[in-house]
Amino acid sequence: MNMKRLFISLAIITIFSLFFVSCYYDNEEALYPTLSSACDTNNVTFSITIVTILNNNCYSCHSNTTAASQGNNIALQNYTDVVAQSAQITTSVKHTGSISPMPKNGGSISACSITQLDIWVRKGMLNN
Ligand code: HEC
Structure with a gap:
C-alpha cells in the first residue's frame, strides 16, 4: 500500500467515524430535546x-x-x-x-x- 492509498483510507475511516458520532448525538437530542443532563428522569416519585x-x-x-x-x-x-x-x-x-x-x-x-x-x-x- 503506497502512502497516497494509506492517506485516503485513513480519511475515509475518519469521515465515517465522525458520521457515526454525530448520529449518536442526534439520537440523544431526539430523545430529550430540551432537557439538561441534570434532569432526573429515572427516579421520579x-x-x-x-x-x-x-x-x-x-x-x-x-x-x-x-x-x-x-x-x-x-x-x-x-x-x-x-x-x-x-x-x-x-x-x-x-x-x-x-x-x-x-x-x-x-x-x-x-x-x-x-x-x-x-x-x-x-x-x-x-x-x-
Ligand atoms: C395563580 C393561581 C394559579 C396557579 C399558580 C395555578 N393555577 Fe391552575 N387554575 C387556577 C384557576 C383560577 C383555575 C380555573 C380555570 C381558569 O381560571 O383558568 C385553574 C384551573 C386548573 C386546572 C383545570 C383546567 C381545566 O380547564 O380543566 C388544572 C388541571 C390546573 N389548574 C392545574 C394547575 C397546575 C398543574 C399548576 C401548577 C403547574 C397550576 N394549576 C397553577 C389558578 C392557578
Whole structure:
C-alpha cells in the first residue's frame, strides 16, 4: 500500500467515524430535546418529584387551603386528587390551547418538570 492509498483510507475511516458520532448525538437530542443532563428522569416519585413541582408552581392556588379562593376549587395536594386530575395537569402545563394554561398568569414550568409529570403518569401514578 503506497502512502497516497494509506492517506485516503485513513480519511475515509475518519469521515465515517465522525458520521457515526454525530448520529449518536442526534439520537440523544431526539430523545430529550430540551432537557439538561441534570434532569432526573429515572427516579421520579410522587412524594418528592411530583409534590415538589406542584409545591413550587401550583400550591399558591391549588393547595387544600388555597383551592377554594384561588384555584377554582381544584385541590392538587392529596395523592387521590392529583391522580383524578392527572390528565388535566399534564395537558395544562403544556400550553397547547385545549385547556386553561397553567400555572395561571405565569410562564411555563421547566421542560424537565413537564417530562417528569408525564413519566409519573406513564409509569402508573405510583404513590411512592
Ligand atoms: C395563580 C393561581 C394559579 C396557579 C399558580 C395555578 N393555577 Fe391552575 N387554575 C387556577 C384557576 C383560577 C383555575 C380555573 C380555570 C381558569 O381560571 O383558568 C385553574 C384551573 C386548573 C386546572 C383545570 C383546567 C381545566 O380547564 O380543566 C388544572 C388541571 C390546573 N389548574 C392545574 C394547575 C397546575 C398543574 C399548576 C401548577 C403547574 C397550576 N394549576 C397553577 C389558578 C392557578
